[in-house]
Amino acid sequence: MSYDGVGSRALTRSVAFLTAGVLAVPLLAGCGSDDEGGKPLAGQDIAPAARHEIADGGRLRWAVDAMPQTLNTFQADADAGTTRIAQAVLPAMFRMDARGRPQRDEDYLESARVVETEPKQVVVYRLNQQAVWSDGREIGAADFAAQWHALSGRDSAYWTARNAGYDRIQKVERGTGDLEVRVTFARPYADWQSLFSPLYPKDVMGAANSFNDGARKKLKVSAGPFAVQKIDVKAKDVVLARNPRWWGRPAKLSEIVLHEVERDKRAAALADGSVDVADIDPADVSRIKAAGAQGGSLFQSPAGGRTAARALRSWALTHGAEDEDADRELRALEAEGKSLTTRLRQQQSLRDVRVRKSLEPAYTQLALNGSGGPLADERVRHAVAHALNREELAKLVLKPLGLPTVPVGSHLALSGQSIYADGSDALGGQDTGQARALLADAGWVAGPAEDKKEKEKEQRQKKGDKAAGAAGHGAPGSPDGGDGGDEGTYIVGVNDHVNDNKAPARQREDRDGRLYTDDRSGPDGAPGAYAPKGTAAPEAGAAGPLAKDGKPLTLRFVLPSGPGSDTLGKVADRITAMLKKVGIATEISKVSDESYFRDHVASGQYDLALYSWPASAFPATDARPIYAKPVPAADGSLSVQQNYTRVGTDQIDQLFDQALTTLDEDEQRGLLRKADSRIWAAAGSIPLYQRPQLTAVRKNLANIGAFGFQTPVYEDMGFLKKS
Structure with a gap:
């Protein structure tokens, strides 16, 4: 879930599933000393180059997950493609730097400050x-006022995703001159x-029809x-061209083409030249790196006479892949009906990536x-x-990629952002003994399976004692009696049922039959999450299954089953094994990507789930609906906003409310860190690790790649001059 620089402030903090790009929202405002929040764990990797080293012209083809359904970032179905387009064609008063802190964009803004409190x-x-604007009109107060009116929530004719922040404005007016805008907050x-x-032009924001429909498929003014x-729907292309009225540094590229390519087909698209840049999954990394390292035929070897299959397996082992990876490659070739010759040709074409x-x-x-269920008890959580x-989970995902393996310590920020502080001490780290003690305190004790094994053990003991008394041998502990058997073995069940339900109504029932209101106002984020391939094998030392009132302690672990699931499949496997050690069984359900969020996470039909949130520059605004305490709505349903764990407290809400209204940055930072500690203590969600950002780029491209926190600088991207 998936990604990329500063995103739309119109969208709610989007769920990012784990196979594709997330729609990132603006990152935390900088304040205080340079040491606040530490440093980003990883910097940018964009092949930086000076502008004089970059050729003028050229067409850049950039893979996106899907054709954008709208060009209006303030609508509910806006996605990562919508955000990328907006970054390149529209004004933004603030953009993010490499440390995830908003910086004034000098191309649009000379200054912005609070002049009265x-x-x-x-x-x-x-x-x-x-x-x-591209029609020659000056950007001014009329545009600010039109956007405020459209997004304030006062006019129901505008179909907006949300109005956070704009609903607090009292008025927008012209200042002392044409270039000054004065915004007063109620x-x-x-x-x-x-x-x-x-910022959209008043041409878009000035009328409901223009906002709702006019900006979905075209932007006449930018x-x-x-x-x-x-926008070429048939070719699945959005073509961005140089703006002849642009007053800043001229764009190096003549065109940027955003082209829809499915995640599992991006390596092939890079090989055949249909794209130049693409976010990729970890499974493609070793393949692309190996092609570049070889510089020639991927399977050249002094050992002649090998079959193509053996050559592929040998290559996989040479470059650090396991046997199962090579076998998977071969199975994929068969399933896709591709010849190995075609695959080898693709590999050779990837030399320049x-x-x-x-x-x-x-x-x-x-x-x-x-x-509901066992996790309604805070002790079980x-x-x-x-x-x-x-x-261990962070190392599992990030170490093979050569990225820092530091677990995330905050729900509200990431390392490098000024609010970041590790608040996990409020909950505590791994402690198997403490976990078992909490379960026992909650009434979860050795279950029926364990009781049965104990009875079998007693029966074997009795038989052994009887035999020993009659024949003088077979005492407990000997090979033919006593303590033998499979004690301690417990296999976690796997449920591979796929739910293909259709889209739900706005009100639905949760797992206990109660109505809830899903207040999602933004898209689900980028598609997919990594689904596990199976369950982990039993490990020595695992606790026996637990039960309470005759019911076993089994949690439903719901995961998507889409492409690119290998890495997070391993994460789910490892979590399953860890839970088994303390006596918690899991029942894994793999569901379709389309059904995963809609029919399971949002509707509460799960116990455990893996999904991602983007970090926000403004957590007082963006994170509050994620951790707000669910409350009954006027119609009797349960309003969960974006709190899909349904765990919240009044104190957390109060801390967010206070942080939203204080204009003292140090005070706000302290309030948000307290809120994060309370979120940890509530144990509704457990941050694991920062997601890897992997981008495949042609080697002759500069100033583009894995951007990290920073908003891309589109005018500086381009192809290096030929030496």
Whole structure:
């Protein structure tokens, strides 16, 4: 779930499933000393080059997960493609630097600051005098006012995804000159820097019809280094061309083409030249790196006479892959009906592709549904948390890629952001003994399976004693009596049922039959999450299965089954093994990608699930709906907003509310860190690790790749001059 720089502030903090790109939202506002929040765990990897080293012109073909359904980032079905287009063609008052901190964009904004706090908060924006829309009109107060009106929530004719922040504005007016915009807030709003990024022209925001429909498939007026030239649905292309009215540094590229390519077909697309840049899954990394390292035929070897299959297996082993990986390659060839010759030709074509890697501004978590069942008991949720070795899980995913293996310590920020602080001490780390003690305190004791084994053991003991008394041998512990058997063995069940339910209504029933309201206002994020291939084999030292009131302690672990599932399949396997050690059984259900979030996570039909959240620059605004305490709605349903774990407290809500209204940055940081500690203690979600960001790029491209926190600089991307 999946990714990429600063995203739309219109969207709610999007769920990012684990196979594709997440739609990242703006990152945390910088404040305080340079040491606040530490440093990013991984920097950018974009092959930086000076502009004079880059050729003028060229067409860049960039793979995206899907054709955008809308060009309006403030609509519910906006996605990562929508955000990428907006970054290239529209103004943003603030963009993110490499440490994930908002910086004023000088192409649009000379200054922006709070000039009054009493009796009302007032922010004054001074605009760049050269900033104009593509129709020649000056960017000004009329555009700010139109966007505020459209997103304030006061006019129901506008179909907006959300109105956070804009609903706190009292008025927007022209300042002392044409280039000054004065924004007055009815209520204090600490995250004011999140607003008007991106900024749409009044042509889009000034009328409901233009907002709802006019900007879905075209943007007649824009103001960035590029402009939307055309959308070709048949070719699955969005073509961005140089904006002739752009006043900043001229774009090096003539065109950027966003081309829809499925994740599992991107290596082939890179090989056949249909794309130049693509986010890829870990499974493609070794293949691309090996092709580049060889520089020639991938399977050249002094040993002649080998079959193609043996050559492929030998290559896999030479480059660090396991036998199962080579076998999987061969099975894939058969399934896809491709000849090995075609595969080899593709590998040779990948010689000019390089893998750029960093860490995404997003983290993977284990979600625990606290609405019912065993996990409604906080002690059981804590036991699950204490069973996990988060360091081991981070190493499992990140170490093979050569990325830092540090577990994420916050729900609200990532290392490098000023709010970041490791709050996991509020819950504690792995402690198998503590986990078992918590389960016992909650009433979970040795279950029927364990009782049966004990009875079998007693019967064997009696038989051994009787035989020993009659024949003088067979005492307990000897090979033919006593303590033999399979004690301690417990196999976790796997359920491979796929749920293909259709899209649900807005109100649905949760796992206990109660109505809930899904207040998702943004898209589900990028498609898919990694689903496990199976369950882990039993390990020595595992606790026996537990039960309570005759019912076994078994948690439903729901995971998607889409392409690119290998890596997180291993994560799920390892979590399953860790839980088994403390006596918690899991029943794994693999469901379709389309059904996973809609029919399981959002509707509460799960106990355990893996999905990701992007980090936010403005967690007081963006994270509150994720951790807000579910409350009954007026119609009797349960309003969960985006809190799909359904775990929350009044204190957490109060801390977010206080952080949202304080204009003191140090005070806000302290309030948010306290909120994070309370979220850890509630144990509804357990952050695991920052997601890897892997981008395949042609070796002659510069200033593009794995961007990490930073917003891409589209005008500096391009092809290196030929030496």
